[in-house]
Amino acid sequence: MIFMEKLSHKIFDYLIDSGLSPEWASYINLAILLIGLLTILFLLDFMLRKILVGLFTRLSINSKTHFDDFLVKNRAPRNIAHIIPLVLLFKAVPFVFRDFPAAEPFLLKTIEVIGIFLFLWIVRSLLHTIKDFLKTLPSLKDKPIDSYIQVFMIFAWAFGLFFAFSIITGIELWKFFTALGTASAVIILVFRDTIMGFVASIQVSINDMVRIGDWITFDKYGADGDVIEINLATVKVQNFDKTITTIPTYALISDSFKNWRGMTNSGGRRIKRALLIKQESIRFLEKSDVESLQKIELISEYLKNRSADIEKYNTEHNVDKSILLNGRNMTNIGIFRKYIDAYLNNHSAVNKEMTIMVRQLDPTSQGIPMEVYAFSIDKRWENYEYIMADIFDHLLAAISYFDLEGFELPSSSNFTSK
Known part of the structure; x- marks a missing residue:
């Protein structure tokens, strides 16, 4: 800065010696110094940016961590490079505007405000770098990191604006905060959504x-x-x-x-869907019906054991079987329910370690709901839908083998005279 002061005097003296008036010499001296200073600062800023960006780029290539990669991506080195030229500009202003003391306070305040915003921009770059880096960590990639970074930035911008306002108005910062306290209700109203979002983010996390x-x-x-x-x-x-x-x-x-x-x-995705069975098709099974159903492999062994148990009970209790209602009997819907259970337990896509249940729900005006409650091993949506469709394709086709009917509302063809 001593060099600039000497240079200022030499240029001014040279202009006076050249026959210019002191006023014109002051203006020309200011223009020359200002152009020279801005040129030097521009070149210095350009060189520092090249050096810092190049240095961090090389570090990011050679290092194993991704933190320095994110520093370069978020322009942190580029923003840091502006600090030294801005400090030099602040120091040089009193010498450049030596002959214009009225302009000096305004320019110094302007540079201080610019410095505050530069600081905020550097903080923003660092916070975004931290955010991007934390998102790469397996333990934190599903956490609401963006919310916390935004909160820090809101506070940083708020304090930065307060400092800038304090510098521009000349009001001491503590007095400004005291006056701000009286307007807290208005501030809370203005930042209501932000405050609620911040609290919600913490609770969600x-x-x-x-x-x-x-x-x-x-x-x-x-x-x-x-x-x-x-x-x-x-x-x-x-x-x-x-x-x-x-x-x-x-x-x-x-x-x-x-x-x-x-x-x-979990180990599976739930399948919960019901078939509607027409009530009129439900009946007791006769011996010939049972013998016919024994050909179905999944329930063949069950029917043999069940038939033997029922026949033994009815014989011991001398039950009159001329009427099917007497004694113990099997029904077509009961055997169908058992068949569904056996089918699900043998289906390769159904998780056997989770609940497998076939239950009869309350009768409705549309029939008896026979609900399948199970879990598919594959939880991907398209595969899950395929598995569920495959199961019910089979069951819908199997209903008729048990002399049952599925319920459906009558269509126009049901009323067409033949």
């Missing part, structure tokens, strides 16, 4: 309610798909039709939604 990659269903917002982003204000869900649904973060703790993570982490 602590209670492990939602992770990135989870499949959630949120009927209120029409969301049915995978969570791709969780930030301070919103949660983005990519639906299965590839559309994006945006949900307020605080809605995750204020409304009800379904998270399918438990199914994904």
Whole structure:
């Protein structure tokens, strides 16, 4: 800076010696010094950026960690390179504007404000670098890192703006915060969604309610798909039709939604569907019916043992079997239920270690629901649907072998006269 002061004096003296008035000499002296200073700062900034970016790029290539890769990607070295030229500019202003003392305070304040925003930009680059790096860690990649980074940035920008306002107005920072306290109600109202989103993000993270990659269903917002982003204000869900649904973060703790993570982490995906059996087709089985059904391999052994037990009981109790209703009997729907159970237990795509159940639900006006409750081994949607369809294709075709009928509403062809 001593060199600049000497240079300023020499240029000014040379201009005076050349016959210019002191006023014009001051303006020309200022222009020359300003052009020279800005040229030097531009070249210095360019060189520092090249050096730092090149250094960090080489480090990122040679190092095993990805942190330095993200530093380069988020322009942290480029932003840091601006610090030294800005400091030199701040130091040089008093010498360049030596003959214009009225402009000096304004310029110094402007540079200080620029410095604050440069600092915020560097913090932003570092926070984004930390965010990108943490997302590569297996233990943290499904956590709402974006929410925490946004909170830090909000506080950083708030304090930066407060400092800038304090510098511009000349009000001491503590006095500014004191005045700000009286306006806290207005601030809370303005930042209501941000505050609610921040609280919701913490609760979602602590209670492990939602992770990135989870499949959630949120009927209120029409969301049915995978969570791709969780930030301070919103949660983005990519639906299965590839559309994006945006949900307020605080809605995750204020409304009800379904998270399918438990199914994904379990050993299977639930199959829960019922066949409707026409009530008129349900009847007791005669001996000839049982003998015919014994040809079905899955229940052949069961029918033999069951028939023997029933015949033994009826004989011991001298039951009059001229009427099928007397004594113990088998029904076609009961044997069909047993067949479904045996079929599921022999199906390669059904998880045998999880619940397998065939149950009869309450009779309805549309027949008797025969519900299948089981879990497919493959949890992928397309394969799950294929497995479930394969099971019910078979069962629908098998109904007639038990002299049963499935219920369906009559169509126009049922009323056509023949």
